[in-house]
Amino acid sequence: MRGDRILVDLSTRAYPTPMQAARLDTWLDATSSISAALTALPVALRADAVAGLPDAWPEVPISILRQIVRWADRGTTIRRDCVPLDDEVMAVTPYLVHVVGLDDLLLSDVTRLPLGLSGALLADGARRLDEVDASLQTQLRSGRAGPVGAADVQQMVRRYGTLLGTTYRTAGVPGAERARYATLRAYRAPDGGRQWSITWSIRIAPRWLPAASVDDCVGVDVGVRRLLTWASRDHAGSVTGWRLTAGEWQEDSTMEAAVRRRALFARSAAELDAALRGILAFRRVAIEATNWRGLAGTPQIDAMTASAVVDVRHWLTALARVTGSAVVPVSAWSSSRHCGHCGQPGVRQGSHFTCAICGDADADDNAARYLRACA
Numbered sequence: 001m002r003g004d005r006i007l008v009d010l011s012t013r014a015y016p017t018p019m020q021a022a023r024l025d026t027w028l029d030a031t032s033s034i035s036a037a038l039t040a041l042p043v044a045l046r047a048d049a050v051a052g053l054p055d056a057w058p059e060v061p062i063s064i065l066r067q068i069v070r071w072a073d074r075g076t077t078i079r080r081d082c083v084p085l086d087d088e089v090m091a092v093t094p095y096l097v098h099v100v101g102l103d104d105l106l107l108s109d110v111t112r113l114p115l116g117l118s119g120a121l122l123a124d125g126a127r128r129l130d131e132v133d134a135s136l137q138t139q140l141r142s143g144r145a146g147p148v149g150a151a152d153v154q155q156m157v158r159r160y161g162t163l164l165g166t167t168y169r170t171a172g173v174p175g176a177e178r179a180r181y182a183t184l185r186a187y188r189a190p191d192g193g194r195q196w197s198i199t200w201s202i203r204i205a206p207r208w209l210p211a212a213s214v215d216d217c218v219g220v221d222v223g224v225r226r227l228l229t230w231a232s233r234d235h236a237g238s239v240t241g242w243r244l245t246a247g248e249w250q251e252d253s254t255m256e257a258a259v260r261r262r263a264l265f266a267r268s269a270a271e272l273d274a275a276l277r278g279i280l281a282f283r284r285v286a287i288e289a290t291n292w293r294g295l296a297g298t299p300q301i302d303a304m305t306a307s308a309v310v311d312v313r314h315w316l317t318a319l320a321r322v323t324g325s326a327v328v329p330v331s332a333w334s335s336s337r338h339c340g341h342c343g344q345p346g347v348r349q350g351s352h353f354t355c356a357i358c359g360d361a362d363a364d365d366n367a368a369r370y371l372r373a374c375a
Helices: 018-040 044-053 064-074 120-142 148-161 255-279 299-307 309-322 362-375
Strands: 007-014 082-084 089-091 096-099 104-108 176-188 192-203 213-223 227-232 234-238 283-287 328-333 348-349 352-355 361-362
Touching: 007 309, 018 044, 018 064, 018 082, 018 176, 018 192, 064 082, 089 104, 089 120, 120 176, 120 192, 192 234, 213 309, 213 362, 227 255, 227 328, 227 362, 234 255, 234 309, 234 362, 255 299, 283 362, 299 309, 309 328, 328 362, 352 362, 361 362
Parallel strands: 213 283, 283 328
Antiparallel strands: 007 104, 007 192, 082 176, 089 096, 096 104, 176 192, 213 227, 227 234, 348 352, 352 361
């Protein structure tokens, strides 16, 4: 927290090309090896080890090596599947981010964040683009002759060359701004393949979202027929889902696929935002802890990924730092098999749930009530 701002971490998926992925893999290896080595060394001996890093890891940009060392020096634990990027990454368009050390811009779903918070990332990128352009113009106008002036320009072009001439403007998000912290992560996707993401830190004013004021627990169920279903003691609601057509959801590194992903997210973004605000008004939130890998290769996981409901638990957990809500993950295993009113086993058939004691109910409504009861 800085001043009265609260730091929250939110992630966007990234889609490197095969060549970019190979380079990022090298960075992952470097991060793991360097952080382990520096942690094992006494502080007095670290200087010599740090001085030799550029020769030991010539494939890793010096700026990235500095980030790894900085994290290690301040005692920050670096996961084996993460690379600290911080200021070395910025969002430059709704589809592309610039990572220092990559020859080309990296495709990322920048706009697939809740409550318009991608605007904070894009506003930061626009500001930094203006700074880069102003600095370059100053260098070019300075008229300094000789190798020093030329080296300054050459270094700037090497660092930001893919950005020169790029323009994207956004109004930003009042009350929210990007912080300097950012990490690149590689992880196992639900289908067993490899997925990449960038986790961004965003500073949010405490009153940007109202403090949780409803003294009750709300149960939250995610799905396909209904993207979200929630139920409290006195209220319930849902966001209706939609079906994908064949080939509509594509997770690859083409711009066409990125545009499709953005359009799919936009279908339900406004309703999801309204639902998130309503859910975070409760002081306690019980949400199902779904094992997405169990749905690998099914149309259900594609539809849920397309609508971004697979990220809802992550969003609620992050934004609860602003509202003060307590988010409680609850196993989803029993939510479709037990009654949300009496807790007894029942039978689910499609969208209907039947309890021998309480009668019939909508299956998603029942699941949300059961999750609430279990929290």
